[in-house]
Amino acid sequence: MGEIRQDIIRNNLLRLMSADSFARLGETLEWVELPRSFELSKPNEACPYAYFPEAGIASIVARSPEGQQTEIGVIGRDGMTPASLVLDAGHDPYSIFMQVQGEAYRIPCETLQALIHEDRDLQGLLARYAQALAVQSAYTALSNAVHHIDERLARWILMCHDRTDGNEISLTHEFLSIMLAVRRPSVTTALHMLEGKKLIYSERGVIIVRDRAALEAFAHDVYGECEKEYERLIGTRP
Amino acid sequence: MGEIRQDIIRNNLLRLMSADSFARLGETLEWVELPRSFELSKPNEACPYAYFPEAGIASIVARSPEGQQTEIGVIGRDGMTPASLVLDAGHDPYSIFMQVQGEAYRIPCETLQALIHEDRDLQGLLARYAQALAVQSAYTALSNAVHHIDERLARWILMCHDRTDGNEISLTHEFLSIMLAVRRPSVTTALHMLEGKKLIYSERGVIIVRDRAALEAFAHDVYGECEKEYERLIGTRP
DNA sequence: ATGGATCGGTACGGTATCAGACACAATAGG
DNA sequence: CCTATTGTGTCTGATACCGTACCGATCCAT
Numbered sequence: 173m174g175e176i177r178q179d180i181i182r183n184n185l186l187r188l189m190s191a192d193s194f195a196r197l198g199e200t201l202e203w204v205e206l207p208r209s210f211e212l213s214k215p216n217e218a219c220p221y222a223y224f225p226e227a228g229i230a231s232i233v234a235r236s237p238e239g240q241q242t243e244i245g246v247i248g249r250d251g252m253t254p255a256s257l258v259l260d261a262g263h264d265p266y267s268i269f270m271q272v273q274g275e276a277y278r279i280p281c282e283t284l285q286a287l288i289h290e291d292r293d294l295q296g297l298l299a300r301y302a303q304a305l306a307v308q309s310a311y312t313a314l315s316n317a318v319h320h321i322d323e324r325l326a327r328w329i330l331m332c333h334d335r336t337d338g339n340e341i342s343l344t345h346e347f348l349s350i351m352l353a354v355r356r357p358s359v360t361t362a363l364h365m366l367e368g369k370k371l372i373y374s375e376r377g378v379i380i381v382r383d384r385a386a387l388e389a390f391a392h393d394v395y396g397e398c399e400k401e402y403e404r405l406i407g408t409r410p
Numbered sequence: 411m412g413e414i415r416q417d418i419i420r421n422n423l424l425r426l427m428s429a430d431s432f433a434r435l436g437e438t439l440e441w442v443e444l445p446r447s448f449e450l451s452k453p454n455e456a457c458p459y460a461y462f463p464e465a466g467i468a469s470i471v472a473r474s475p476e477g478q479q480t481e482i483g484v485i486g487r488d489g490m491t492p493a494s495l496v497l498d499a500g501h502d503p504y505s506i507f508m509q510v511q512g513e514a515y516r517i518p519c520e521t522l523q524a525l526i527h528e529d530r531d532l533q534g535l536l537a538r539y540a541q542a543l544a545v546q547s548a549y550t551a552l553s554n555a556v557h558h559i560d561e562r563l564a565r566w567i568l569m570c571h572d573r574t575d576g577n578e579i580s581l582t583h584e585f586l587s588i589m590l591a592v593r594r595p596s597v598t599t600a601l602h603m604l605e606g607k608k609l610i611y612s613e614r615g616v617i618i619v620r621d622r623a624a625l626e627a628f629a630h631d632v633y634g635e636c637e638k639e640y641e642r643l644i645g646t647r648p
Numbered sequence: 649a650t651g652g653a654t655c656g657g658t659a660c661g662g663t664a665t666c667a668g669a670c671a672c673a674a675t676a677g678g
Numbered sequence: 679c680c681t682a683t684t685g686t687g688t689c690t691g692a693t694a695c696c697g698t699a700c701c702g703a704t705c706c707a708t
Contacts, residue, residue: 234548238631240556244548259541260534265639266548289530296498299537303497306544310472310482310504313551317591318478320664344685353555355666360687376674376685393476401503558694582655593696598657614655614704655704666693673686678679 176201176277183224183249185301186277188407193294196287201277206230206270213254213268221278224252228274229335231351232266232309242316242353244309246328248274248335250402250409255305257281258288258298271351272336272343300405308398315394321354322362326391328352329372329379334399334409339381366390414439414515421462421487423539424515426645431532434525439515444468444508451492451506459516462490466512467573469589470504470547480554480591482547484566486512486573488640493543495519496526496536509581509589510574538643546636553632559592560600564629566590567610567617572637577619604628 178194181187186194186201206212206228213219215235223230225248232245232253244266247253256264288295315324328351332341345363349356363374371387373380381387388395403409416432419425424432444450444466451457453473461468463486470483470491482504485491494502526533553562566589570579583601587594601612609625611618619625626633 232548234552234635236552236556236631236635240552240631242552242555244551256541256544259537259544261538261541261643264541265545265635292527299497300499302540302544303494303499303502306494306497306540306547307503309544309548309551310470313482313547313554314472314474314478314480314591316551316554317480318474346685353552356686357688358665364687393474393478397472397474397503405499584655593698594656595658596695602657650708651706652708653704653706655702657700657702659700660698661696663696664694667691668689670689671687673684675682675684677682 181277182226183252183277184406184409185250185252185297186224189297190293193287193291193297196291197279197284200279200283202279204276204278206274206276208270208273210270210273211267212270213264213266215265215267216263218263218281219254220280222252222254222257222281222284223276223278225249225274225276227337228270228276229272229332230268231271232268232305233351234266240353241350243351244312245305246308246331246335247305248332250335250406251301251305252298254281255298255302257285258295258302271347272332272341297406304398304402304405307401311398316353319394321352321358322365323391323394324352325359325362326366326371326387327395329366329381330384330387330391330395333381333384339384341379341381342377343379344377419515420464421490421515422644423488423490423535424462427535428531431525431529431535434529435517435522438517438521440517442514442516444512444514446508446511448508448511449505450508451502451504453503453505454501456501456519457492458518460490460492460495460519460522461514461516463487463512463514465575466508466514467510467570468506469509470506470543471589472504478591479588481589482550483543484546484569484573485543486570488573488644489539489543490536492519493536493540495523496533496540509585510570510579535644542636542640542643545639549636554591557632559590559596560603561629561632562590563597563600564604564609564625565633567604567619568622568625568629568633571619571622579617579619580615581617582615 176198230247231243234244235241253268345356345359349359366372367374372382414436468485469481472482473479491506583594583597587597604610605612610620
């Protein structure tokens with residue numbers, strides 16, 4: 173393609189890398205649409221492409237042998253997938269798929285890997301992103317252990333809101349219940365609770381953030397740590 | 411020091427790195443004892459030394475603003491600390507401290523960082539370890555979300571057993587309850603349950619693994635995934 | 649040996665969440 | 679327009695786990 177202008181890109185990693193790094197990547201970057209449920213990476217398989225989302229939200233999900241699953245990380249235009257690429261891992265045990273439809277620039281994993289090996293700055297940036305993502309999963313572990321469903325839901329809404337334009341997030345209770353590893357009716361009642369506190373509106377298939385500040389206040393113990401860490405490691409958010 | 415023989419080292423990373431890499435490290439490695447509760451790394455602070463444990467077990471603990479905390483990873487002679495060193499992160503938001511007393515080789519972080527920059531093989535090995543640790547925290551998140559206390563306890567005992575000589579693990583219920591982020595009496599009853607199934611013995615201050623295979627069977631849905639991933643990424647366990 | 653500290657066992661009531669089922673509402677497709 | 683499908687609200691037990699409290703057992707230091 174080779175004609176992409178770095179300054180109008182919305183993906184934070186693509187925008188923050190050096191112009192040189194971007195120039196090398198740019199030749200191979202390819203724009204693609206990512207429909208809901210599109211699988212960016214399969215568990216324990218090398219994936220052909222790395223994706224730098226421009227819009228939409230992807231979930232990283234871990235599964236147990238018996239099929240229990242939960243989300244351990246969220247990726248939007250703040251990041252890339254698979255983060256393990258820079259860690260020399262080949263592949264990882266997660267399933268990564270689109271949860272809110274969007275678009276991305278993609279590049280063959282092999283190409284990116286080769287570029288990383290020759291470009292210390294790029295390697296550093298992506299390594300720091302891998303760390304940011306690891307921290308996200310660590311705080312997910314903490315909050316799964318100690319926080320109540322409504323707080324975890326609030327955190328999740330905030331994390332999605334960070335990665336979206338506007339205040340609407342379109343997804344179903346069913347989907348959410350899988351992400352949080354709770355029953356579907358528990359999501360319904362937790363949403364009602366947040367709605368009762370006037371933090372969100374909830375309609376069929378859509379959650380609308382109504383009062384972001386109050387939502388953050390409600391979730392103060394469960395949201396914020398890994399976001400701070402992202403800013404320290406990568407720089408300002410999109 | 412400079413006289414340490416690589417082939418009698420018990421730390422897996424030190425043993426598996428190339429002889430060249432080890433030679434460079436070896437000049438600066440220093441042997442230290444690590445008493446229980448010794449803090450290897452403080453939250454959000456650069457730590458002076460990297461540690462490669464020879465024995466004993468360290469815990470990585472994440473804390474919320476209100477002070478809730480839980481363990482998100484375990485490090486023994488399978489690894490090193492801080493893993494974020496290879497990710498160019500400077501420091502990380504966790505607290506890392508010894509839970510079962512032991513010993514380690516240590517090296518100033520700056521020195522190790524410089525060596526990593528000149529040694530692609532070493533960088534790769536430590537990056538893969540960072541990935542293994544991230545996977546561990548991801549599966550901790552999963553198991554915090556979906557598994558019962560007795561299963562999580564079994565997982566924890568197995569992970570410690572992997573990193574210890576013999577079958578005895580000495581620690582208190584109190585300590586364990588913090589690691590698992592549950593009440594102390596819940597640990598007591600969960601231990602009784604495992605003891606009732608003849609999987610362990612439990613005495614004051616000590617847990618003794620009695621039937622490792624049965625313990626693994628009991629924990630089959632909660633233990634094993636990240637261990638497989640470690641073996642794939644790093645190689646055989648110690 | 650003795651007193652104090654630590655550690656472990658147990659009990660009681662309370663509640664967040666689960667499992668499963670069912671009915672209703674909204675959308676989509678023919 | 680009607681029907682099938684999908685999404686949401688609600689109910690009824692059951693239960694795993696919590697908060698708190700208390701007491702006995704074991705260890706340690708003097």
